Amino acid sequence: MTVPPGDRWRPRGSGPVVRPYAVTGGRTEPAHGELLDLVAVVVATGQPVTAEDRMRQTPEHRAIITLCDSYVTVADLAADTGLPVGVIRVLLADLIAHGAVSVAPKRPASQRTETDVLQEILNGLRAL
């Protein structure tokens, strides 16, 4: 659940107004496929979804599609929306089934091997 900017009167400590799994219709497990890793990278496909699927999309689904405009991880999505990781996984599975979001390959083409990845991380850390 994203808090609208105008919603200033809810005390911070009061916790979510809606129980977490209410936004998934009570589902705690993704409908299809395997559990997405916390650092799995996803991105919006930009493909149109069917009218039926669009009807079923909640505001949370649409917020995720917007955030997936650029490549983003599951953990980032949870932090950005304030929704628990488990809820994000369920909603993402819906969007992947609709064809609205896809999981990016684990490694971009610029990184050829595991050694390359580790070297890139090392270089990046040293340059911090």
Place this chain on the structure above:
Amino acid sequence: MASAPSETAAPAARPAARSGPFSAHKILIAGGFGSGKTTLVGSISEVRPLRTEETLTTASVGLDDLSGVDGKTTTTVALDFGRITLGLNVALYLFGLPGQERFSFMWDELSYGALGAVVLADVRRLSDCFPSVNYFEALRLPFVVAINCFDTAPRYETDEVRAALDLGPGVPVVLCDARDVASVKQVLIKLVETISYSRSRT
């Protein structure tokens, strides 16, 4: 790319958008309660609150008061979570492993696919990091032990800590100050070097 309408409210705290694909890698920060995990993650990375709903287990009986909420089967756990963006292609994600024993059921999921781990040790309570050390040894996950040098804690040589923890030769022990970004950076560099070395031998 995507044609999602831009007027849909995006959270204000949204990080800088990435234009291209990148690879995200998981590093775990472990250690006993109060060993400095939150401080370490906060000193080197962009941090944001991350919540996860976990199934309540009998491990929380007596700790989480459930009287009057018999139907409650999950509980919200807040995780230490930080991101270090390294260039355009790579990002490191740091996840704190909840130190208390009642959260140890979460370790398997958080550890899945991780590159390696940092075990933070407080020499005044060295035994607090035994569970993490045992866990990563059993998992054969590369890790380093970082002694968080609290101002009031006595100083020990790294070799003394190594002996006390009965660590194998492949596990580096380093001194660090979890509040200092340069110090934490050295710990992470040591960890990635350790990961490279262990991969090259397998």
